[in-house]
Amino acid sequence: MQSSTTTSSAPANLSGWQAFRQAYFNRPAIAMLLLGFSAGVPILLIFSSLGLWLREAGIDRTTVTMFSWAALGYSFKFIWSPLVDALPLPILGKLGHRRSWLLLSQALIISAIIIMAMTNPAGANLTMMAAGAVLLGFSAATQDIVIDAYRIESAPSEMQTALSASYVGGYRIGMIVSGAGALYLADFFGSTEAAYSYLAWQKTYLTMACVMGVGVATTLFVLKEPINKIQKRPQTTADYARLVAVFLLSVVAFVGVYRVMGAVLPSSDDALVGFLLGAIKFITSGACMFGVGYLLVQLGLVAKQVAAQTWxxxxxxxxxxxxxxxxxxxxxxxxxxxxxxxxxxxxxxxxxxxxxxxxxxxxxxxxxxxxxxxxxxxxxxxxxxxxxxxxxxxxxxxxxxxxxxxxxxxxxxxxxxxxxxxxxxxxxxxxxxxxxxxxxxxxxxxxxxxxxxxxxxxxxxxxxxxxxxxxxxxxxxxxxxxxxxxxxxxxxxxxxxxxxxxxxxxxxxxxxx
CATH class of the missing domain: 1.20.1250.20 (MFS general substrate transporter like domains)
Structure with missing residues (x-):
């Protein structure tokens, strides 16, 4: 474990304000504050703000709460985190490994928010809304992976407490903006529970897409790529491509099995039965996903040693x-x-x-x-x-x-x-x-x-x-x-x-x- 017992790198003779300024008013801490803000914005656009939007649009409560599954990317990010850690990106890679992945994830976040903004759930476009929400959850989780790695790699252990505090502070501010800010904007633009306005929510989410520009600007102009922090791995470009192929095919297997089981298994209005049926679908689909990945490795799509080292x-x-x-x-x-x-x-x-x-x-x-x-x-x-x-x-x-x-x-x-x-x-x-x-x-x-x-x-x-x-x-x-x-x-x-x-x-x- 990285040591976090040292709370400050400031000399003992500094005053409280001087120690505070040295810990938090520096480039790495400011970068983590801004990145924390960028990480805090997307999550409530999937959860609470989206839930209120859907409810105003007349979507039933059961369907609304199921939209929270769009954020399951946060719960499965460990599956592709090794790829983010190891896979160099073409073209964007010139920015550096961490910065290139940050920029890609932020571009995907903005795209997902725009997709959601351009979809009116009251017009029965829930499939497109769900796709945008899933993309938002996946890309936001990817951004989190990169930020966590960057925080650890960019500064020595004695600075980690200050960097973590800066990140959490920025994260909470981002949540205020996408939570309270989104509700204030929706009200300001004219949408209420009694008088739903799609245009108001569209403007609100487009505004949130613009707000994500803070993260993009931070990646491009504030961050410095960590030096000599990424462990070199003996993988070729072909190895990287095969790892990505295994991951994508496994995800396709999960989605396909989940859809098939949804069509085969009966539906139920009973909450407990519905939960059990959903659990069966989810567990079976997950087992198939891991089974397909294992089979592809056994068939030689990717070298066993490379897969083992990665996952x-x-x-x-x-x-x-x-x-x-x-x-x-x-x-x-x-x-x-x-x-x-x-x-x-x-x-x-x-x-x-x-x-x-x-x-x-x-x-x-x-x-x-x-x-x-x-x-x-x-x-x-x-x-x-x-x-x-x-x-x-x-x-x-x-x-x-x-x-x-x-x-x-x-x-x-x-x-x-x-x-x-x-x-x-x-x-x-x-x-x-x-x-x-x-x-x-x-x-x-x-x-x-x-x-x-x-x-x-x-x-x-x-x-x-x-x-x-x-x-x-x-x-x-x-x-x-x-x-x-x-x-x-x-x-x-x-x-x-x-x-x-x-x-x-x-x-x-x-x-x-």
Whole structure:
């Protein structure tokens, strides 16, 4: 793991302001602030802002929440992260490896936002909207892979804390712009729940595409390509092409099997049956994807050694280091954020359904809530330093599921003061849990495979919550909001036991034990 124990490279005789200025007012920190902003913009254009747009367009709640699956690229980015790490890009490669991939991903993000902007969901163009959303999720996840790698490669370990803080700050600002900013713009341009206007939402998303110009300008004019940081691999251009071919054919297999099973398996209005059928489709399609990839390697489309070095070695390293406890760690990684992520997937629709306007939602959730989550992150870091990462994770897991019960009270008493109270407490808890969990993931990551392993861990972190979250609308339709939030509380309880068991069985270096 890369050391992060040094919080500043500033000399001890510097004043607090001088140390702060030296840590944050430099080219790498400013670059990470701007890149964080570029990474924070796309995610809410898939989740909350898109959900409100679709609801105003008259799309049913079940379909709206299923659109969250478009962000599954964040959960599967570990699959293509080795390609991003190793594959040089033609023409753009003149900018440098990291900068070329950043520019490509940002161009794809802008293209995806424009596709969504030019699609009116009320005109039954949901297929095109879904394609744009999937492209946005894939390209935004690719941008995240490159930014994570660039942050690690561009500065020594003593600067990593400041760079991470700059990135998170920029990320939260980007979320405010694409969350609250998008809702303000949609209102300003004239779209309301009572009077839907496609033109208003089109202008809003085109504006967000222009906002992504910040990331493009940063890549072109602010970033400096890391020197001698990328490990040279003994692959030829043909090897790279074959790796890409294996990846693309495996993805085609996943999509094809998923579509075929969707046509073969029956549909159901029952939420539980629908979830089980969806899980069967997803698991079967994933198994076929990996099976096709394995078969192509066995048939010699790509050399076994090259495929193993790209995809297998970073994963086997983790199992070699943790042995039998590796599966327990993976289970905790996959379930730790499940309670708050599943609840958050439908939160904006919940606020709208109980009578709050877009402006009220924007003020509370996208501004005050984001600020509260930033504060929760700082509190989480402080608690982790005082008590250790695992104890802080226990506090975060407990608060993340407990705070969901507040929304049951808000359902029966939908007042603005209670809404702000629930939003502040819930986002503070989520920020705390997120901050300590990042510290936990960093403690698990090997310095030899930082980019790939961190992509794997962060992908697994959101995979099961996003899959289950896609059915949140169906669960609410089949039951009620109070029952749904009670369910999110219950599914968070086993996580407490997992944290306790990992703390008991697997002491971490960063935990001070």
């Amino acid at each position: 297998v070695t970073p994963i086997t390293d983790f199992f070699e280091r943790y042995g039998k406890q590796a599966l327990l760690l993976l289970l905790l990684i996959g379930l730790y954020r499940i309670s708050d992520i599943v609840a958050g997937n439908i939160s904006n629709i919940f606020y709208q359904d109980i009578g709050f306007s877009k402006t009220q939602i924007a003020n509370a959730v996208k501004v005050v809530g984001v600020i509260a989550s930033i504060g929760g992150g700082f509190v989480g870091g402080w608690i982790a330093q005082k008590t250790g990462v695992m104890r802080a994770m226990m506090i975060g897991a407990f608060l993340a599921c407990l705070t969901n019960l507040m929304f049951i009270g808000l359902f029966y008493t939908p007042t603005v003061p209670l809404m702000y109270t629930a939003v502040i407490i819930d986002n503070t808890a989520a920020g705390l849990a997120s901050a300590v969990f990042i510290a936990f993931l960093s403690a698990l990551t090997s310095i030899r495979f930082t980019a790939v392993q961190y992509a794997l861990f962060s992908s697994l972190m959101t995979l099961s919550p996003k899959i289950l979250g896609g059915y949140s609308g169906a669960i609410v339709d089949a039951t009620s909001y109070p029952v749904f939030f009670a369910i999110t509380f219950v599914i968070g309880i086993p996580v407490l036991y997992l944290v306790y068991w990992v703390h008991k069985k697997i002491p971490l270096k960063s935990d001070g034990v």
